[in-house]
Amino acid sequence: NIGGNGTLQQSKNLSKRLLNNVKIASCPKTVDNDLGDKEMEDVFFTPGFPSCVNWWNKHLDLINIESLGAYTHDKVLVVQTFGRETGFICAACQGNNEYKEVLVYGIPESGISLDLLEKKIIECLNTNNRCIVIISEGLFEDQLKHNYDLAGQIQFSGGESTSAQFLANYLTKKGVNSRSIIPNTLQRVFVEEVLKYDREVAFTQGYKCMELLDQGCSDFLISLSQKTLNISHLYYDNLPDNYSRKLKDEFISNHMPSFVYNDYL
Numbered sequence: 490n491i492g493g494n495g496t497l498q499q500s501k502n503l504s505k506r507l508l509n510n511v512k513i514a515s516c517p518k519t520v521d522n523d524l525g526d527k528e529m530e531d532v533f534f535t536p537g538f539p540s541c542v543n544w545w546n547k548h549l550d551l552i553n554i555e556s557l558g559a560y561t562h563d564k565v566l567v568v569q570t571f572g573r574e575t576g577f578i579c580a581a582c583q584g585n586n587e588y589k590e591v592l593v594y595g596i597p598e599s600g601i602s603l604d605l606l607e608k609k610i611i612e613c614l615n616t617n618n619r620c621i622v623i624i625s626e627g628l629f630e631d632q633l634k635h636n637y638d639l640a641g642q643i644q645f646s647g648g649e650s651t652s653a654q655f656l657a658n659y660l661t662k663k664g665v666n667s668r669s670i671i672p673n674t675l676q677r678v679f680v681e682e683v684l685k686y687d688r689e690v691a692f693t694q695g696y697k698c699m700e701l702l703d704q705g706c707s708d709f710l711i712s713l714s715q716k717t718l719n720i721s722h723l724y725y726d727n728l729p730d731n732y733s734r735k736l737k738d739e740f741i742s743n744h745m746p747s748f749v750y751n752d753y754l
Contacts, residue, residue, distance in 0.1 A: 572625030595624030
């Protein structure tokens with residue numbers, strides 16, 4: 490079963506219901522990077538995340554060109570990344586040195602309020618006369634009108650309203666003309682931006698998963714361990730009920746964290 494924390498919970502529930510009649514394993518592959526332990530030791534990263542960040546930093550260059558060409562009218566561009574409860578992608582969008590000063594972040598773990606985010610945007614505008622705001626899709630969850638999928642989960646980028654549109658509307662009403670940019674599923678469907686290391690980890694992870702199933706193993710999560718940089722498997726009995734992680738505090742306080750993944754890419 491391939492996916493994120495919700496997929497892992499589904500795998501665990503299926504295992505209980507099927508009473509060992511079917512061998513079940515869970516393979517992490519989610520661009521959100523929100524599956525695993527907070528210290529990122531047992532699950533270093535989920536395949537797809539580094540390539541998604543690569544996609545974002547490439548497209549931020551294009552968004553910056555749009556900002557340079559349109560800032561006399563669209564003062565603020567509000568860009569929405571994946572991330573329901575966590576800001577791994579948002580925080581890793583660092584941009585090039587030439588325009589880092591115009592980037593403002595809305596990361597869910599920071600607990601940033603709408604008023605404080607507005608203040609940071611105005612400060613950026615006063616200094617640079619333009620601003621690119623990068624926010625996670627779940628940032629203003631309690632103020633959005635949601636649609637739900639068949640499993641009862643919120644469809645953040647497919648709801649009646651979105652975080653990016655909410656913020657753009659709010660700023661425009663305040664007299665700061667803004668435009669929202671929501672790439673939705675495009676940020677996980679790409680070819681040129683896929684990193685070789687990311688692909689190798691995904692392949693090795695899947696190959697090892699099939700080996701373990703063939704050996705009779707079941708009820709495990711396969712992952713890349715940061716401790717050894719080798720593929721390991723964690724049994725469900727050893728995992729907490731909710732294996733969803735969030736950004737560490739030191740990443741948030743640094744505003745634009747330098748992820749250790751870069752050392753291996």
